[in-house]
Amino acid sequence: MERAKFTESTESTESTEGAGSAGSTGSEAATEGTEFNRRRLLRGAIGAAAAAALPATLALPAGTATAVTAATTGTTDTTATPPHPHLQPPSLWVEFKRNPHAHPHIPYIGRAGYRGGVTAFPRRRVVADIVKDYGALPDGSADAAPAINRALQDAGRRGGGTVFVPPGTYRIDDIIRIGHSNVVLRGAGSGRTTLHATRSLTDLIGPYGSRYGGDKSSWSWAGGLIWLCPSARWESLTDAIKAKAWPFEGWTGNRRDEWHTLTPLTVMAHQGDRTVTVQDTRHLHPGDRVLLQLADDADHTLLQHMVGDLPGASAYTWSDKTKLTSYVPYEWPCRITAVDPRRHRVTLDRPLPLDTRPSWNPQLTTHITPLTESGVESLTLEMTETPQSPHLTDKGYNGVALQCAWDCWVDDVHVRHVDNGFLLVAAKACTLRRTRVSGRGSHHPYACREGSHDNLVEDFTIDQRTVPAPAGTQLHGINVEGLSSYNVWSRGQMAMGTFDTHRGLPFANVRTDITVTNDGAHGGDASAGPLYGARFTHWNITVTNHRAGCIKLDEIAPYSATVGISEVSEFGQTDEPDFTGPLHTRLESYGRPESLTPRNLYEAQRALRR
Numbered sequence: 139m140e141r142a143k144f145t146e147s148t149e150s151t152e153s154t155e156g157a158g159s160a161g162s163t164g165s166e167a168a169t170e171g172t173e174f175n176r177r178r179l180l181r182g183a184i185g186a187a188a189a190a191a192l193p194a195t196l197a198l199p200a201g202t203a204t205a206v207t208a209a210t211t212g213t214t215d216t217t218a219t220p221p222h223p224h225l226q227p228p229s230l231w232v233e234f235k236r237n238p239h240a241h242p243h244i245p246y247i248g249r250a251g252y253r254g255g256v257t258a259f260p261r262r263r264v265v266a267d268i269v270k271d272y273g274a275l276p277d278g279s280a281d282a283a284p285a286i287n288r289a290l291q292d293a294g295r296r297g298g299g300t301v302f303v304p305p306g307t308y309r310i311d312d313i314i315r316i317g318h319s320n321v322v323l324r325g326a327g328s329g330r331t332t333l334h335a336t337r338s339l340t341d342l343i344g345p346y347g348s349r350y351g352g353d354k355s356s357w358s359w360a361g362g363l364i365w366l367c368p369s370a371r372w373e374s375l376t377d378a379i380k381a382k383a384w385p386f387e388g389w390t391g392n393r394r395d396e397w398h399t400l401t402p403l404t405v406m407a408h409q410g411d412r413t414v415t416v417q418d419t420r421h422l423h424p425g426d427r428v429l430l431q432l433a434d435d436a437d438h439t440l441l442q443h444m445v446g447d448l449p450g451a452s453a454y455t456w457s458d459k460t461k462l463t464s465y466v467p468y469e470w471p472c473r474i475t476a477v478d479p480r481r482h483r484v485t486l487d488r489p490l491p492l493d494t495r496p497s498w499n500p501q502l503t504t505h506i507t508p509l510t511e512s513g514v515e516s517l518t519l520e521m522t523e524t525p526q527s528p529h530l531t532d533k534g535y536n537g538v539a540l541q542c543a544w545d546c547w548v549d550d551v552h553v554r555h556v557d558n559g560f561l562l563v564a565a566k567a568c569t570l571r572r573t574r575v576s577g578r579g580s581h582h583p584y585a586c587r588e589g590s591h592d593n594l595v596e597d598f599t600i601d602q603r604t605v606p607a608p609a610g611t612q613l614h615g616i617n618v619e620g621l622s623s624y625n626v627w628s629r630g631q632m633a634m635g636t637f638d639t640h641r642g643l644p645f646a647n648v649r650t651d652i653t654v655t656n657d658g659a660h661g662g663d664a665s666a667g668p669l670y671g672a673r674f675t676h677w678n679i680t681v682t683n684h685r686a687g688c689i690k691l692d693e694i695a696p697y698s699a700t701v702g703i704s705e706v707s708e709f710g711q712t713d714e715p716d717f718t719g720p721l722h723t724r725l726e727s728y729g730r731p732e733s734l735t736p737r738n739l740y741e742a743q744r745a746l747r748r
Contacts, residue, residue: 140146140658141592143288146640146697147667150158152268153616154418160490161735162196170449177544181233182620184660185352185569186339186355192651194263196245196372197315199662201334202734204356205467209316209532215271219522220295221315224502225735227735227736228701228702228726228734230244230699230701230707230726231701231736231742232695234612234748235301235432235746238349238490238743238746239409239410239411240408240409240410241673242446242630242673242681242697242722243621243672243673243697243698243699243723243724243728244648244673244675244739245624245647245648245673245675246410246418246489246624246721246743247592247624247625247646247648247739247743247746248448248740248743248747249487249488249566249625249745249747250592250593250594250624250625250626251355251430251567251568251569251592251593251596251626252545252546252567252568252569252592252594253545253567254488254567255594255744259513259515259547259569260511262298262299262300262320262322263271263299263300263320264299264300264302265292265293265296265298265300265301266289266292266293266300266302267298267299267302267304267467268282268285268286268289268302268303268304268308269304269306270582271289272285272286272288272289274286274303274306274308275284275308275572276304276305276306276307277306277307278306278307278308278309279309279719280309280332280387281309281310281710281740282308282309282313283310283312283313283314283413283700284309284334285299286308286310286314286333287301287312287314288315289301289436289626289662290315290316290317290318290321290606291317291318291448292479293318293321294316294317294318294319294320294321294369295318297320298318298319298320298321298511299320299321299322300321300322300324301321301322301323301324302324302325302326303323303324303325303331303333303517303663304325304326304331305325305326305327305328305330305331305656306331306332307332307518308331308332308334308338308353308557309336310333310334310335310363311336311337311341311706312337312364312365312603312701313339313343313362313363313364314364314365314510315365315367315372315732316364316365316367316509316511316514317367317368317372317509318369318512319367319509319510319511320510320512320703321509321512321698322498322512322513322514323513323517324442324514324515324516324712324747325366325515325516325517325518326516326517326575327516327517327532327550328516328517328518328550328551328552328572330516331463331516331517331522332518332520333364333518333520333578334515334520334521334522335363335519335520335521335522335535336522337654338357338414338533338534338535338557339357339361339363339533339534339535340357340533340534341533341553342406343361343376343379343534344379344380346360346361346379346384346385346512346534347382347595347659348384349384349385350460350461351615351693352642352661352663353535354530354531355530355531355532355538356384356451356480356536357531357532357533357557357558357581358529358530358532358558358581359492359558359559359561359582359585359587359640360387360536360539360559360563361533361534361536361539361561362536362537362538362539362561363443363519363534363536363537364514364519364537364538364539364661365538365539365541366509366514366538366539366541366543366546367509367540367541367542367543368506368507368509368539368542369537369662370506370507370616371391371509371541371542372541373388373505374391374400374562375392375541376394378392378410380647381407386588387563387564387588388469388563388564388588388589389429389471389505389506389508389542389564389589390429390505390506390609391506392415392549395507395570396505396506397429397431397503397504398421398503398508399420399421399501399502399503399518399663400418400421400428400500400501400502401416401418401419401422401447401501401502402499402501403416403417403500403502404415404416404417404695405416406443406493406494406495406634407490407493407494408493409489409490409491409492409493410490410492411489412467412488412490413482413483413485413567414483414484414490414494414500415481415483416482416484416502417481417482417483419477419478420479420669422474422476422477422502423474423485424474424475424476424477425426425473425474425475426474427471427472427474427505427508427544428471428473428474428485428502428503428504428505428579429469429470429471429472429502429503429504429505430431430469430470430471430472430490430494430500430501430502431467431468431469431470431499431500431501431502431503432466432467432468432484432494432498432500432574433466433467433493433497433498433499434463434466434467434498434549434712435497435498435599437452438456438457438607439497439498440466440468440492440495440498441456441462441466441491441643441667442454442490442644443492443495444502444621444645444671444672445643445645445668445672445696445697445717446672446673446696446722447522447670448578448672448696448697448698448717448722449719449720449721450696450717450718450721451716451717451721452684452718454628454668454717456477456715457668458665459664459665459666459667461642461663461665461666461667462641462642462665462666462667462668463637463642465588465589465620465621465642465643465720466621466704467499467731468492468493468621469505469571470491470492470589470590470591470623471505471508471566471591472486472487472488473486473487473488474486475591477593479713484502487721488592490716491591491624491646492625493602507541507545508542508543508544509540509543509544509546510543510544510545510546511545512543512546512547512655513547513548513549514538514547514548514549514551514552515547515548515549515551516549516550516551516624517550517551517595518552518553518555519537519538519551519552519553519554520553520554520555520577521535521554521555521556521577521580522535522555523577524579525578525600525608526557526578526579526581526608526611527581527611528608528609528610528611529581529610529611529612530612532557532558532581533557534557534604534622535555535556535557536556536557536559536561537551537553537558537559537560537575537624538551538553538557538559538560538561539560539561539563540555540561540562540565540568541561541563542563542564542566542737543565543566543568544565544566544568544650544702545566545567545568546565546568546569547569547570547571548568548569548585548645549569549571549572550571550572550573551572551573551574551618552573552574552576553573553575553576554575554576554577555576555577556575556577556580557574557580557581558580558581558582558583559575559580559582559583559584559600560573560575560583560584560585560591560595561584561585561586561592562585562586562587562622562625563587563588563590563709564590564591565586565588565590565593566590566592566593567591567593567594567697568594569595569652570584570592570593570594570595570596570598571594571595571597572595572597573597573598573599573600574598574599574600575597575599575600575601576599576600576602576604577601577603578603578604579605579607579611579613580613580636581605581611581613581614581683582611582615582617583600583614583615583616583619584598584600584615584616584617585634586612586616586617586619586621586625587617587619587620587622587642588620588624589617589620589621589622590620590622590625591622591623591624591625592619592623592624592625594625594626594628594691594740595625595626595627595628595630596617596626596627596629596630597628597629597630597738598616598627598630598631599630599631599632599633600612600616600631600632600633600634601633601634602634602655603634605716607633612635612659612661613635613657613658613659614635614636614638614640614658614659614660614661614690615632615633615634615635615636615637615638615654615658616630616635616636616637616649617638617639617640617743618638618639619639619641619662619666620640620642620645620666620693621641621642621643621644621645621670622642622644623644623646623647623648624646624647625647625648626647626648626649626650626740627648627649627650627652628648628649628650628651628652628740629650629651629652629738630649630652630653630654630737631652631653632652632653632654632655633655634653634655634657634658635656635657635658635719636654636656636657636659636660636687636688636689637649637654637656637676637688638658638659638660638688639660639662639669639670639688640660640661640662640663640666641663641664641666641667641668641669642662642666642667643660643666643667643668643670644670644671644674645670645671645673645674646671646672646673646674647673647674647675648674648675648676648677648739648740649675649676649679650675650676650677650678650679650738650739651677651738651739651740651742652678652679652680653680653682654680654681654689655681655682655683656680656681656682656683656685656706657685657710658686659690659710659711660688660690660713667716667719668716669689669694669695669716670694670695670696670698670712670716671696672695672696672697673697673698673699674691674695674698674699675692675698675699675700675701675732676689676690676691676699676700676701676703677701677702677729677738677739678701678703678734678737678739679702679703679704679731680703680704680732680737681703681704681706681745682704684704684705684706684707685706685707685708685709685710686706686707686708686709687708687709687710687711688707688710688713689703689706690703690725691723691725692723692725693715693721693723694713694714694715694721695721695723696715696717696722696723697721697723698719698721698723698724699721699723699724699726700723700724700725700726701724701725701726701734701739702726702727702728702731702733702734703729703731704730705728705729706731
């Protein structure tokens with residue numbers, strides 16, 4: 139029998155799922171029969187081995203609550219106190235290991251972050267020192283932005299490298315822009331190098347209204363004074379803002395029309411699959427970065443699918459949610475790892491986030507060239523301290539924004555006195571590590587929006603504000619919205635804020651191993667639709683002030699999981715569920731976060747890969 143011609147990616151830093159640890163290479167046959175079952179058996183064996191490696195028992199600390207209660211109709215808690223003082227892993231974790239890529243309540247997020255969760259960022263060669271080579275002054279006496287931007291531009295034109303900012307304080311009177319791939323802006327450490335920003339985005343670019351009307355400032359959720367975005371995309375965005383033609387901010391341009399079809403998908407694939415069948419493979423190659431687009435149908439069954447095909451979702455009124463429906467087609471960036479021309483099959487770098495039903499016109503398309511392999515490291519960005527603006531009127535004293543960025547990173551960066559701290563806007567597989575927001579208080583310390591997927595925020599800190607909140611201001615926290623999916627917030631310390639969504643039906647996002655003083659509130663326009671889609675998971679969350687809102691999900695989010703949170707009660711903002719009937723949510727290990735195992739859901743899922 140003639141062998142099918144089969145081409146594989148040779149990019150060494152991406153591993154194929156189930157083929158080894160991060161940083162290895164692997165291939166996966168493009169057949170779905172015997173090979174799929176072999177992979178399933180392998181994953182089952184790995185899960186069994188991981189379970190066997192867990193301690194047989196785990197002692198409960200003195201004073202641990204001994205009663206666990208179910209919360210609402212359609213909610214179950216399967217971890218009633220055992221008859222002995224030992225705690226086993228939650229049943230949800232045991233179930234997840236049997237079916238990690240398509241579990242109904244917990245998303246597979248073991249590949250979130252830079253290059254699928256690679257833990258070491260590249261150390262690119264230093265190609266410029268802004269003091270020695272460009273004349274910047276480290277005493278804050280003159281504007282250093284022109285020198286920094288010239289150095290970044292020169293590095294980009296030469297193919298990349300690191301621009302070094304020595305210890306000192308540097309005044310910046312303009313936006314710092316990284317518009318080329320493979321370029322890194324690196325200070326000497328967040329405690330040694332400070333960029334002192336004197337002007338807002340309104341000062342530098344102009345007012346930015348909302349494309350949905352009203353008098354809101356879009357600088358309340360967009361843009362940064364350090365802004366990572368492909369040069370052509372940044373220029374088209376800012377030109378549109380200056381012309382008051384308020385743009386779409388995502389992957390496919392200001393009018394969402396900068397793409398063309400590469401091939402339709404011809405056979406339905408399921409959430410969790412990595413191989414899809416296409417009509418034509420001629421324009422597809424290993425290593426290509428493409429978009430999977432899914433449109434909706436007249437009955438809005440795609441949006442219902444994002445809610446887990448919850449029975450109550452069919453009765454929800456979708457047609458008047460104009461902001462939500464403007465986000466569709468759903469756009470999911472993915473990288474091709476293998477092409478099988480004979481069988482018309484393509485293997486992707488990550489499991490599918492959703493089914494690809496024919497009624498949704500599934501297709502692989504081009505998209506604008508993203509910014510890749512760029513980063514910001516080891517510095518503090520501090521604004522001239524100004525009072526926080528009333529809600530939704532921010533001037534744009536914003537920190538670091540990653541927009542149309544893929545496989546980029548921020549490490550050891552501290553922002554102070556910001557309107558908005560760190561923003562992921564149409565960002566894919568980026569890592570924010572060792573980041574911190576402090577100072578006079580902010581609107582969004584962290585925002586993740588406009589179709590951002592597979593990002594990782596870990597070892598993050600939100601400090602208590604240094605001045606009282608002015609009247610009319612608002613505090614959110616760690617935000618996700620706008621059909622964003624499979625993002626992770628891990629190992630965080632939040633002295634203020636909350637677990638925020640701004641509606642827009644985000645789904646399959648995880649917050650894990652976080653301590654929070656839960657004093658913020660979520661936002662979101664009614665036209666943006668539901669607060670939560672399916673498979674939100676809050677895992678090992680210590681709530682210091684015992685407030686339930688936005689953190690205990692079992693009475694509000696469909697097909698989701700709250701596992702190992704402090705005992706909490708409703709006060710402050712209390713939400714009603716968007717959908718009628720049972721939500722099919724799960725609540726486990728309630729009141730016992732300190733005794734949960736595994737303690738960190740993201741790290742535990744990564745361990746399953748190995």
